[in-house]
Amino acid sequence: MSKKKVSLKDIAEKAGVSTALVSYVLNGKEKESRVGVDIAAKIRQIAIELNYKPNYLAKSLRSGKTQTIGLIIADISNPFFANIARIVEDEAKKNDYTVIIGSSDEDADKSWDLINVLLNRQVDGFIIVSSENTEEQIQYLSSRNVSFVLLDRHFPAIPTDYVVLNNYHASYIAGTHLIEGGYRNIGLIAYRSQLFHMQERIRGYVESLRDAEITFHPDWLTEVDFGRIEPEIRAGIDRMLAADQPVDALIFSTYRLAISGLKYINELGLTVPDDLAIVSFGQAEAFDLYYCPITYLQQPMEALGKTAVELLISKLKDPEQPPRQVLMEATLIARNSSKVKALVT
Amino acid sequence: MSKKKVSLKDIAEKAGVSTALVSYVLNGKEKESRVGVDIAAKIRQIAIELNYKPNYLAKSLRSGKTQTIGLIIADISNPFFANIARIVEDEAKKNDYTVIIGSSDEDADKSWDLINVLLNRQVDGFIIVSSENTEEQIQYLSSRNVSFVLLDRHFPAIPTDYVVLNNYHASYIAGTHLIEGGYRNIGLIAYRSQLFHMQERIRGYVESLRDAEITFHPDWLTEVDFGRIEPEIRAGIDRMLAADQPVDALIFSTYRLAISGLKYINELGLTVPDDLAIVSFGQAEAFDLYYCPITYLQQPMEALGKTAVELLISKLKDPEQPPRQVLMEATLIARNSSKVKALVT
């Protein structure tokens, strides 16, 4: 496409020098390479005149670096991840990196595909929001000495760089908040997943009950299959409400589960928070719009995204450095959906 | 990073032939290049053994093609665009293209930046959701003979390839739907924008009123500044409700306006649809979750994204072909927010 590009050679010819000199000057290596002051000025001048833009492909081929980061995200249609993507992109650009985003759609095969495509494209490193059953992919990258940072989710068994939420604590806070609001029979809806962040969310919830000396009732925990969210949430909520000790509050461990669950709660004609108090992970416009604004755990998205980029870039500079791990805290944004329980007199 | 890559040379050495032969074989040019059948087989064999992966950088440098598409989106945090991005990515991958996504955040300067970065990265072509005041950017690309397809928004004054919604008709349908539901005083909230798609949405609305012989009242139209959505929507709704002929129905011309508007309507304590019927462009989980599900104009996202990719790829194959324009229809999904007006007796 388009007009012929300006290359070093064009500048060299116009200046009557070799391409080497031009390269030295335009890369600020005039000192080390003993380039004459006047010719350097002339070269710079001509470069501007011709509006020279270096060819990244050639640069990359030579250097083996593409200044490109591969971002593999579990689900781009989730607004949380879409925002993370935007933040990562911005931050990367500030550091002169370009980001190639791929969505694995929570599918291990798609994730493999993406990794291979991006490796082929010679990305310098990865930021990865891992899906289920992708440990081997992470191991593979590790074994090939590819630089990467895990974001939002990590595998405790594999020593890697990562930036994640303190999911245990976030969940614990959510449980405690409801308990302090007078709710006693608190349910949790989570994904049926081996992913550590999900296990931690369950653990935090369970321990918040235990610390308040509330006996956890197995019926209060619904684990939902990723592929069958709708029906399993319905069944789960039904079961929770029909339990010996029916739940009076629900924690949703992700945004998507909350959306689905709230729809069903609407259908059932239940009122939030009188019939059922709600706290959810994630954040979304939908929560503001709900007739009763939803209490949610706010994740430090900016910080998560920025830190991931920082860690990766620092790793790219010095691949030998030991892995760094960052744990961040969520903030509970209390709203009406979890307001102090009305006394039943 | 990582182990040394396998190159054509490695295969050539192992097979005891020149790299040229290897290149011919692995590119399926054995016939034209008269490569011996047995040596071809041997080369292929070795390539598999060594797990050869071609170096895209070198290929691209040589060919001038990167098999990469730049996707510039007006706002990635908008779920509509995030979904479009995903569809474009999938479709591109099917055609062996990689997508680099950039969000211009509705900002012309950022859009310029992105275009330059991506041009420097030698993308083969662009798919662009234009922001306001970016005609000159489109003109520039045109004049440089860069291949691109406009998506969702276009500039009628510039002859380009594009794939957009029939915004006029969509808006007309929305208006007509409300009129048929018995609403007479219908307001529209739109962006204050010169972008053609927005103008068309306004035109469609106005003409739906005219065709129903309803006199359009200027107070019924609120145009909102992109940077000041919240306050201007509030002011606009206040004005519409205080008008001589207060509105009994509202059309939101984008998803984001609807979210903002509905929040305020909630605050005012108005009931949808009894106090105010609603129809909105865009689609989102939030609309399902609202206590009264929102009627919306469903856009053929799949088709939009896929067609854009198709047009672009076909343009890349033959850059000389005349521009093609595609107009798609929205479907009105009627729900409770616009149900037939209860008779006031």
Next chain:
DNA sequence: AGGGCTTGCTTTAACGATTAAGCAAACGGA
């Protein structure tokens, strides 16, 4: 048998940039 075609491969240049190595001219020191 000698000229031309076919077959099967190699050589070489090129894409655009970087960089080690080389080389001539000018300069400095004793």
Next chain:
DNA sequence: TCCGTTTGCTTAATCGTTAAAGCAAGCCCT
């Protein structure tokens, strides 16, 4: 004056791939 250093530039190799051009051996045809 002579040798060694510095200065200022060029040459050439390299990254991995492609493709035009070249070349030797074997074939056919008359």
